Amino acid sequence: MPLPVPVLPEGVDPAWLPPAAFRAVGGRRTLIRGSGPLVETVHGEVAEACRRFGGRVVRDASDDGPYDLVLGLGADGLGDEGFTLAREGGTTTVTASGGRGLLYGLFHVGRLGEAAFTGERSRRTHRPALALRMLDHWDNVAVHPVMGQVERGYAGGSLFWEDGRARGDLERVRAYGRLLAACGINAISVNNVNVHATEARLLTDRIGDVAAIAGALRPYGIRTHLSVSFAAPLLLGGLPTADPLDGAVRAWWAEATRRVYEAIPDFGGYVVKADSEGQPGPFAYGRSHADGANLLAAALEPFGGTVHWRAFVYDHRQDWRDRTTDRARAAYDHFVPLDGRFAPNAVLQVKHGPMDFQVREPVSPLIGAMPRTRLAVELQVTQEYTGQQRHVCWLGPMWSDVLGFPIEPGASVGESARGGLVAVSNAGDDPFWTGHPLAQANLYTFGRLAWRPDADPGAVLDEWIELTYGPGPAAGLHAVLDGSWRTYEKYTAPLGVGFMVQPGHHYGPSVDGYEYSPWGTYHFADRDGVGVDRSVATGSGYAGQYGKPWAEVYESADSCPDELLLFFHHVSYAHRLTSGKTVIQHIYDTHFEGVEEVEAARDVWAGLVDLVDPARHRRVAELFEEQLRSAREWRDQINSYFFRKSGVPDAHGRRIY
Amino acid sequence: MPLPVPVLPEGVDPAWLPPAAFRAVGGRRTLIRGSGPLVETVHGEVAEACRRFGGRVVRDASDDGPYDLVLGLGADGLGDEGFTLAREGGTTTVTASGGRGLLYGLFHVGRLGEAAFTGERSRRTHRPALALRMLDHWDNVAVHPVMGQVERGYAGGSLFWEDGRARGDLERVRAYGRLLAACGINAISVNNVNVHATEARLLTDRIGDVAAIAGALRPYGIRTHLSVSFAAPLLLGGLPTADPLDGAVRAWWAEATRRVYEAIPDFGGYVVKADSEGQPGPFAYGRSHADGANLLAAALEPFGGTVHWRAFVYDHRQDWRDRTTDRARAAYDHFVPLDGRFAPNAVLQVKHGPMDFQVREPVSPLIGAMPRTRLAVELQVTQEYTGQQRHVCWLGPMWSDVLGFPIEPGASVGESARGGLVAVSNAGDDPFWTGHPLAQANLYTFGRLAWRPDADPGAVLDEWIELTYGPGPAAGLHAVLDGSWRTYEKYTAPLGVGFMVQPGHHYGPSVDGYEYSPWGTYHFADRDGVGVDRSVATGSGYAGQYGKPWAEVYESADSCPDELLLFFHHVSYAHRLTSGKTVIQHIYDTHFEGVEEVEAARDVWAGLVDLVDPARHRRVAELFEEQLRSAREWRDQINSYFFRKSGVPDAHGRRIY
Structure with a gap:
C-alpha cells in the first residue's frame, strides 16, 4: 500500500517541500518497481504528486510504457543509500539497491525539477560521503x-x-x-x-x-x-x-x-x-x-x-584566577x-x-x-x-x-x-x-x-531557495542569506575571542558576562590589550595540540589568521592585523559595518514583499526589527567597552557611548 | 483563659525567646489585672514561665499580695501600646491602657531580667515613637x-x-x-x-x-x-x-x-x-x-x-546610552x-x-x-x-x-x-x-x-545577644557583628557606587553586570575614572533634589562624604579622598581589609565553640566558609577589574589577578 504523504496542520509552513517541489514528477508517467516499506513511501509521494498535477503512476508493470520516469530497486552494490540516475530515450531512470536509496533518488529528481526530464543524462551514481x-x-x-x-x-x-x-x-x-x-x-x-x-x-x-x-x-x-x-x-x-x-x-x-x-x-x-x-x-x-x-x-x-x-x-x-587551566585544551587532553x-x-x-x-x-x-x-x-x-x-x-x-x-x-x-x-x-x-x-x-x-x-554551500543555498521560495525572490534571498554569518560575526565578539554574551541564555552582548565565571571562557581585556594567549611559548600551550602546519601557524601572532587572532593571542589594541588595521580600529569598523549590513539586508527583504508568501514575509520583517535593535546594542556595548578600556578614539569619529 | 505559649517544632531555634528569657519572671509571684485577649496572652506567658521556674501567677486577686510583679490594665492616656514601669517596696508594676501595652511591658520586664526585681525604680512611661x-x-x-x-x-x-x-x-x-x-x-x-x-x-x-x-x-x-x-x-x-x-x-x-x-x-x-x-x-x-x-x-x-x-x-x-535619565531621581520626580x-x-x-x-x-x-x-x-x-x-x-x-x-x-x-x-x-x-x-x-x-x-544600635545588639545567647559568648558575638556591615561594604562595591552584583539573583560580584542593562544602575568606569555625576552643574541634577545643606554638600566632590563619592561624582582614579588616599588605592585597600576582617571574624567565631549551642555554631561556621570564599571572589574581581582598567599597581604590591 502506498504510504500517504503526511498532511500538514493548517498554517504550518511546507518549508522545502511545497507541492510545487514535485510538479515536474507529478505531471508525468511514472513506473515504480520493487517492494519494501520505503518503496511504498516513494509510491505515496509520486501518487500524491500525480493527483495534484495530472500525471499517473504504475506499480511493477510488465509493459514498457512509455514512462517518463522509472524508479526501481534492482541494482547491486550501491549500498542501502546510494542510487544511480540516468536519462535515455525520453525515460529518466533511478535505480537503487535499497529503499532509502530509492527515496533519496526520488528527492533528487524533485530537486532537478524539469531538468530531470529534458535531454539525455549519462548514468551517474550518488552516494552519501558519510554513513551517519x-x-x-x-x-x-x-x-x-x-x-x-x-x-x-x-x-x-x-x-x-x-x-x-x-x-x-x-x-x-x-x-x-x-x-x-x-x-x-x-x-x-x-x-x-x-x-x-x-x-x-x-x-x-x-x-x-x-x-x-x-x-x-x-x-x-x-x-x-x-x-x-x-x-x-x-x-x-x-x-x-x-x-x-x-x-x-x-x-x-x-x-x-x-x-x-x-x-x-x-x-x-x-x-x-x-x-x-x-x-x-x-x-x-x-x-x-x-x-x-x-x-x-x-x-x-x-x-x-x-x-x-x-x-x-x-x-x-574553573577559577578565573587560575591561568594554567585552558578549557580549549580539555577535549584533547x-x-x-x-x-x-x-x-x-x-x-x-x-x-x-x-x-x-x-x-x-x-x-x-x-x-x-x-x-x-x-x-x-x-x-x-x-x-x-x-x-x-x-x-x-x-x-x-x-x-x-x-x-x-x-x-x-x-x-x-x-x-x-x-x-x-x-x-x-x-x-x-x-x-x-x-x-x-x-x-x-x-x-x-x-x-x-x-x-x-x-x-x-552557495549552491546548496540556492537549491533551498529554489525549492522553498521558487525563482521569484531568489536573488534577494541569496543576498540576504549568503553573507549573514560574516555580518553576525562583525557585530558580535571580535577576532575569534568569543563568549561576550549574556550568561545563562546567551542572547545579546555582555562583554564581561563570562570574564570572572567558572566556565573557562575569558578574554582578559585590560587597558592595553585583549585576547587569550594559547601559544606554547608563553601561553596555555593549546596551539601545540595541532599537527603541522597548524601548530606553527597558530603559534605566532604574525602568522595566525586575523579572524582567530584573539583566540590564540593576547595583543595590544595597536597591534596591526594582516588587513593593515589596528585591532581597536578593526573592532570599531566591523561593528559599524555589521549594523549597516543588517540594515541593508532588512531593506532587501522589504523589497521582496510581493514575491514572498505574506505570512513568511511578515515574520521575517518583524524579526529583522529585533535583529537590528540587537545588532545596534552589540555594536554600542562592544565599542563602548573597548573605548572605555583603550581610550583610543574611532578614526572616523563615529558615535561611541 | 490564658493563651498557651506556642510550642516550637523540634529543632526550631528559639531565637531571642528561649525559656531563660523569662527566668526572672518565672521564679516570682505575679498578679495580672484586667481583661481582654492580650491580657490572656500575657497570662499565658507568665504561667508558662512559672511552670518552668517555680513561681506563681494570680489573676485579678483582691488581696495585696505580696507580689513581686503586678501587670495590670488601668492607666489612661498611654495609648494602646504604651506602658509605665515602676518598682517600689519590693513590687514591680507595669501598667498599661491597652492589651498591647501590657504585652510590651511584659517583654520589657523580660529584657530587664533580674534587674527588674532589684532596687527601686521611679515610674517611667514607654511609648513607641512610631505607631506603625x-x-x-x-x-x-x-x-x-x-x-x-x-x-x-x-x-x-x-x-x-x-x-x-x-x-x-x-x-x-x-x-x-x-x-x-x-x-x-x-x-x-x-x-x-x-x-x-x-x-x-x-x-x-x-x-x-x-x-x-x-x-x-x-x-x-x-x-x-x-x-x-x-x-x-x-x-x-x-x-x-x-x-x-x-x-x-x-x-x-x-x-x-x-x-x-x-x-x-x-x-x-x-x-x-x-x-x-x-x-x-x-x-x-x-x-x-x-x-x-x-x-x-x-x-x-x-x-x-x-x-x-x-x-x-x-x-x-532605560537605555544605558541615554545619560539624561537618572533612576535615582525617579521617586522624587x-x-x-x-x-x-x-x-x-x-x-x-x-x-x-x-x-x-x-x-x-x-x-x-x-x-x-x-x-x-x-x-x-x-x-x-x-x-x-x-x-x-x-x-x-x-x-x-x-x-x-x-x-x-x-x-x-x-x-x-x-x-x-x-x-x-x-x-x-x-x-x-x-x-x-x-x-x-x-x-x-x-x-x-x-x-x-x-x-x-x-x-x-550597639545597645540593641547587646540586648539581642544577651537574650539569645546569654552572657557567655557576648563579647565575641559583639565583635563578630558590630562592624560586619562596614566589613561587607569594604569588600563589595566601593564608595557608594552600588550594583556591581550578578544580575537577577544579586549574589556575588559582577562589576559590569548591570552596566549596559535597562535597569538604570551604572558606574561608568573607564580607564581614567569611575562614578556617576549626579551634580546639578554637570550631571543628572539629582543632588539638587535635597534641601539645605545637603544639596550643597553633595554637589561638590570636595565636600561630598567619601563613602558616597562615587554615587554623586565621576572622578579619576587619582582623585584624593578626605582620607588622603587615592580612589584606586582606597579600592585596593578596602578590599584586602574586608577579606582580612572576615577571616578575623571567622576566627573569633571558631573560638566560641564551647560557648554556643552546637547547631548554631555549626551553621554559622559553615556559612563563614562561604562568606570568606565570596569575599575573596569580591576582592579579586573588583581589584582585577579596576587594575585592568586603571593600570595603577597596588602601592603595597599585593596580588591582583
Missing part, C-alpha cells in the same frame, strides 16, 4: 524549569513530546521525517543530552513512547536514537553502582538494551553526555571514558547499535590518550571547535588526533550563539570551512569524520519549524553537507 | 518559577504558605508573632508586593486563608495587611477597567473591602506596588498615583484601614508634585535610599520633601544586596545612620517617617528562622529601632 547524518534533539519530555522544553530551542515546543509524553498525533513528526529525508538526514536522537529524571525513563518503562516516534520516522529512512543517563543502573535499576566494569551493571545494560530492541528492532543506539556540566559519568568510579563508552557499546553490539559518546568534557568549575581503546561501535562525538559553537572558533585539534577512533563531528544548527533564530545567520559557509579544513595531512575534517556528522536540531512546533523562516536554510544545508561535505 | 512598625513579607502562595516561594528570601519557604494555601498548622506562625511582639513589631503584610495570579485571589475568594493567619497573629498585637494588585477589578471583578476614577471600579473596591473586613475585623489595610517593574497601576488610565492610592484609601476608610502605596516607581526599561493630594489614610512608602537597598546609599531626598503626606520609610531586613544571609552583615548601624539623618531642618528621617517604619522580612521556615542564625539580629534590631529610632 544525524540530528540530536535537545528536547525534554517534561518542561524544564530553566531550559524550557527544548534546551537551546528557539522554535516553540518539541515536535515529539507534549504534556509529558509522546504526541498522540504523529502526523507532524511524519512530515518532519519527510523534510529531513529530502535533505539526506538518516538518524535522530529524540531527547536532550542532559537527561533529567523524566527523560531517563524513556530507556525503560517509557520506551513505548520512543517506539511510536521511531514508527513515524522509519518510512523516511530515519533511525531513532536515545540520549541516556550514564547513571541509569542507579536511577532506574536500583543498583548500588553504575561502575562500567561492574558485572551487574553490564548485565543491567545488556538486558535494558535487549528490551529496547524488542520495542524498536532498528533502534540506532545511545547518545551520552557523561562527566560534563554535571552529568554523571565513569570518572565517579575511577574509570576512563573508553570504559564508559565500551560498556554501552557492548550492550548495543549484538543488535547492531552504536553509542555516541560526546567528547564535551571539561572543568566547568581527556581523549587523545584513549585513542584505540574505543569499541568499533563506539563513536566519539566531537564539537567542531574546542569551545562551544561560537561564531568563530578554530577547528578542534582532537579531530585530527585520534586515527584509531571513529569520530563524529558535531555542529550546532540551533543558533544558540548565533542569534537564536531571531537573527538571520546562515551557517553554511562556516560549516563548509570547517568540513573542508585540512586538519590532518591529506584529510579534511569531513574526511576524518568517519563516525558521521551530527548536529543539534533547530526545529520545534513553531509554524515555520525553525522560528525564523530563514533558519530553515540551516537545517537544510546541514543535511546536504552531511551527504556531501565538499558541496559548494 | 511593620514587616512586609515578599511571600508567594504558589512557588514562583524564578523567584521561588519567598522573593528575595534566604531562609527557606514561607512561614505562612505551603502547597498553595495557608498552612493548616499555624503554631509556628503564632511563635513568629510572639517573637515579633517581643521586639515591638505590630503589623505584617503576608504576601509579595509583586502580586501574581494566585496571590491576587487572597483579596476575594481566598480571604479565609488570610483570616486564619490574622487569627494566629492577633494575640500578639499584630495586625494583618495584604498586598493587592491594582488590576484586581479586571483580574477578579471582570470589569473592563481598573481606572481609579471609574465609578464601578470604586464600587468594586468598596465591596471587596467590606468583605475583607467581614472576615478580618481588625484588618490593617493594603500594600500596593503600582506602575513598578511591570506591576499594573494608574498610569495606564492617565491617572496620578494620588488618584490610585486614594481609590483604595476611600475603600478602607470606613473600616479604619490604611493603604501603603510604594514610591518605588522608575523606568526599568514622580511623587513630590503630588504632595498634599493623598488621603489621610494613605501612606506613601519610601525606600530609605533612592536606588534599591544597596550597602551604601544616600538617604532618599523624597523623605524630606513631602510635608503634607504621611510617609513610611522602608528598610530591607532581608539581605538581598548584603550577603543574602550567607554573610554576616548586621545592618543596625546603617539603619541607625539613616533614621538619625537630618533630612529636613530640625527633623531626622525617623521623625519624618510619620507613616511608620516598614521592612522587608528576612524570615522563613528555616530552623533558624533567618537562614544565617546571626541574621536574627537584623530582624530584632529592626523592631527595636522602629519602636525607638534614636536607640543606640
Whole structure:
C-alpha cells in the first residue's frame, strides 16, 4: 500500500517541500518497481504528486510504457543509500539497491525539477560521503524549569513530546521525517543530552513512547536514537553502582538494551553526555571514558547499535584566577590518550571547535588526533550563539570551512569524520519549524553537507531557495542569506575571542558576562590589550595540540589568521592585523559595518514583499526589527567597552557611548 | 483563659525567646489585672514561665499580695501600646491602657531580667515613637518559577504558605508573632508586593486563608495587611477597567473591602506596588498615583484601614546610552508634585535610599520633601544586596545612620517617617528562622529601632545577644557583628557606587553586570575614572533634589562624604579622598581589609565553640566558609577589574589577578 504523504496542520509552513517541489514528477508517467516499506513511501509521494498535477503512476508493470520516469530497486552494490540516475530515450531512470536509496533518488529528481526530464543524462551514481547524518534533539519530555522544553530551542515546543509524553498525533513528526529525508538526514536522537529524571525513563518503562516516534520516522529512512543517563543502573535499576566494569551493571545494560530492541528492532543506539556540566559519568568510579563508552557499546553490539559518546568534557568549575587551566585544551587532553581503546561501535562525538559553537572558533585539534577512533563531528544548527533564530545567520559557509579544513595531512575534517556528522536540531512546533523562516536554510544545508561535505554551500543555498521560495525572490534571498554569518560575526565578539554574551541564555552582548565565571571562557581585556594567549611559548600551550602546519601557524601572532587572532593571542589594541588595521580600529569598523549590513539586508527583504508568501514575509520583517535593535546594542556595548578600556578614539569619529 | 505559649517544632531555634528569657519572671509571684485577649496572652506567658521556674501567677486577686510583679490594665492616656514601669517596696508594676501595652511591658520586664526585681525604680512611661512598625513579607502562595516561594528570601519557604494555601498548622506562625511582639513589631503584610495570579485571589475568594493567619497573629498585637494588585477589578471583578476614577471600579473596591473586613475585623489595610517593574497601576488610565492610592484609601476608610502605596516607581526599561535619565531621581520626580493630594489614610512608602537597598546609599531626598503626606520609610531586613544571609552583615548601624539623618531642618528621617517604619522580612521556615542564625539580629534590631529610632544600635545588639545567647559568648558575638556591615561594604562595591552584583539573583560580584542593562544602575568606569555625576552643574541634577545643606554638600566632590563619592561624582582614579588616599588605592585597600576582617571574624567565631549551642555554631561556621570564599571572589574581581582598567599597581604590591 502506498504510504500517504503526511498532511500538514493548517498554517504550518511546507518549508522545502511545497507541492510545487514535485510538479515536474507529478505531471508525468511514472513506473515504480520493487517492494519494501520505503518503496511504498516513494509510491505515496509520486501518487500524491500525480493527483495534484495530472500525471499517473504504475506499480511493477510488465509493459514498457512509455514512462517518463522509472524508479526501481534492482541494482547491486550501491549500498542501502546510494542510487544511480540516468536519462535515455525520453525515460529518466533511478535505480537503487535499497529503499532509502530509492527515496533519496526520488528527492533528487524533485530537486532537478524539469531538468530531470529534458535531454539525455549519462548514468551517474550518488552516494552519501558519510554513513551517519544525524540530528540530536535537545528536547525534554517534561518542561524544564530553566531550559524550557527544548534546551537551546528557539522554535516553540518539541515536535515529539507534549504534556509529558509522546504526541498522540504523529502526523507532524511524519512530515518532519519527510523534510529531513529530502535533505539526506538518516538518524535522530529524540531527547536532550542532559537527561533529567523524566527523560531517563524513556530507556525503560517509557520506551513505548520512543517506539511510536521511531514508527513515524522509519518510512523516511530515519533511525531513532536515545540520549541516556550514564547513571541509569542507579536511577532506574536500583543498583548500588553504575561502575562500567561492574558485572551487574553490564548485565543491567545488556538486558535494558535487549528490551529496547524488542520495542524498536532498528533502534540506532545511545547518545551520552557523561562527566560534563554535571552529568554523571565513569570518572565517579575511577574509570576512563573508553570504559564508559565500551560498556554501552557492548550492550548495543549484538543488535547492531552504536553509542555516541560526546567528547564535551571539561572543568566547568574553573577559577578565573587560575591561568594554567585552558578549557580549549580539555577535549584533547581527556581523549587523545584513549585513542584505540574505543569499541568499533563506539563513536566519539566531537564539537567542531574546542569551545562551544561560537561564531568563530578554530577547528578542534582532537579531530585530527585520534586515527584509531571513529569520530563524529558535531555542529550546532540551533543558533544558540548565533542569534537564536531571531537573527538571520546562515551557517553554511562556516560549516563548509570547517568540513573542508585540512586538519590532518591529506584529510579534511569531513574526511576524518568517519563516525558521521551530527548536529543539534533547530526545529520545534513553531509554524515555520525553525522560528525564523530563514533558519530553515540551516537545517537544510546541514543535511546536504552531511551527504556531501565538499558541496559548494552557495549552491546548496540556492537549491533551498529554489525549492522553498521558487525563482521569484531568489536573488534577494541569496543576498540576504549568503553573507549573514560574516555580518553576525562583525557585530558580535571580535577576532575569534568569543563568549561576550549574556550568561545563562546567551542572547545579546555582555562583554564581561563570562570574564570572572567558572566556565573557562575569558578574554582578559585590560587597558592595553585583549585576547587569550594559547601559544606554547608563553601561553596555555593549546596551539601545540595541532599537527603541522597548524601548530606553527597558530603559534605566532604574525602568522595566525586575523579572524582567530584573539583566540590564540593576547595583543595590544595597536597591534596591526594582516588587513593593515589596528585591532581597536578593526573592532570599531566591523561593528559599524555589521549594523549597516543588517540594515541593508532588512531593506532587501522589504523589497521582496510581493514575491514572498505574506505570512513568511511578515515574520521575517518583524524579526529583522529585533535583529537590528540587537545588532545596534552589540555594536554600542562592544565599542563602548573597548573605548572605555583603550581610550583610543574611532578614526572616523563615529558615535561611541 | 490564658493563651498557651506556642510550642516550637523540634529543632526550631528559639531565637531571642528561649525559656531563660523569662527566668526572672518565672521564679516570682505575679498578679495580672484586667481583661481582654492580650491580657490572656500575657497570662499565658507568665504561667508558662512559672511552670518552668517555680513561681506563681494570680489573676485579678483582691488581696495585696505580696507580689513581686503586678501587670495590670488601668492607666489612661498611654495609648494602646504604651506602658509605665515602676518598682517600689519590693513590687514591680507595669501598667498599661491597652492589651498591647501590657504585652510590651511584659517583654520589657523580660529584657530587664533580674534587674527588674532589684532596687527601686521611679515610674517611667514607654511609648513607641512610631505607631506603625511593620514587616512586609515578599511571600508567594504558589512557588514562583524564578523567584521561588519567598522573593528575595534566604531562609527557606514561607512561614505562612505551603502547597498553595495557608498552612493548616499555624503554631509556628503564632511563635513568629510572639517573637515579633517581643521586639515591638505590630503589623505584617503576608504576601509579595509583586502580586501574581494566585496571590491576587487572597483579596476575594481566598480571604479565609488570610483570616486564619490574622487569627494566629492577633494575640500578639499584630495586625494583618495584604498586598493587592491594582488590576484586581479586571483580574477578579471582570470589569473592563481598573481606572481609579471609574465609578464601578470604586464600587468594586468598596465591596471587596467590606468583605475583607467581614472576615478580618481588625484588618490593617493594603500594600500596593503600582506602575513598578511591570506591576499594573494608574498610569495606564492617565491617572496620578494620588488618584490610585486614594481609590483604595476611600475603600478602607470606613473600616479604619490604611493603604501603603510604594514610591518605588522608575523606568526599568532605560537605555544605558541615554545619560539624561537618572533612576535615582525617579521617586522624587514622580511623587513630590503630588504632595498634599493623598488621603489621610494613605501612606506613601519610601525606600530609605533612592536606588534599591544597596550597602551604601544616600538617604532618599523624597523623605524630606513631602510635608503634607504621611510617609513610611522602608528598610530591607532581608539581605538581598548584603550577603543574602550567607554573610554576616548586621545592618543596625546603617539603619541607625539613616533614621538619625537630618533630612529636613530640625527633623531626622525617623521623625519624618510619620507613616511608620516598614521592612522587608528576612524570615522563613528555616530552623533558624533567618537562614544565617546571626541574621536574627537584623530582624530584632529592626523592631527595636522602629519602636525607638534614636536607640543606640550597639545597645540593641547587646540586648539581642544577651537574650539569645546569654552572657557567655557576648563579647565575641559583639565583635563578630558590630562592624560586619562596614566589613561587607569594604569588600563589595566601593564608595557608594552600588550594583556591581550578578544580575537577577544579586549574589556575588559582577562589576559590569548591570552596566549596559535597562535597569538604570551604572558606574561608568573607564580607564581614567569611575562614578556617576549626579551634580546639578554637570550631571543628572539629582543632588539638587535635597534641601539645605545637603544639596550643597553633595554637589561638590570636595565636600561630598567619601563613602558616597562615587554615587554623586565621576572622578579619576587619582582623585584624593578626605582620607588622603587615592580612589584606586582606597579600592585596593578596602578590599584586602574586608577579606582580612572576615577571616578575623571567622576566627573569633571558631573560638566560641564551647560557648554556643552546637547547631548554631555549626551553621554559622559553615556559612563563614562561604562568606570568606565570596569575599575573596569580591576582592579579586573588583581589584582585577579596576587594575585592568586603571593600570595603577597596588602601592603595597599585593596580588591582583
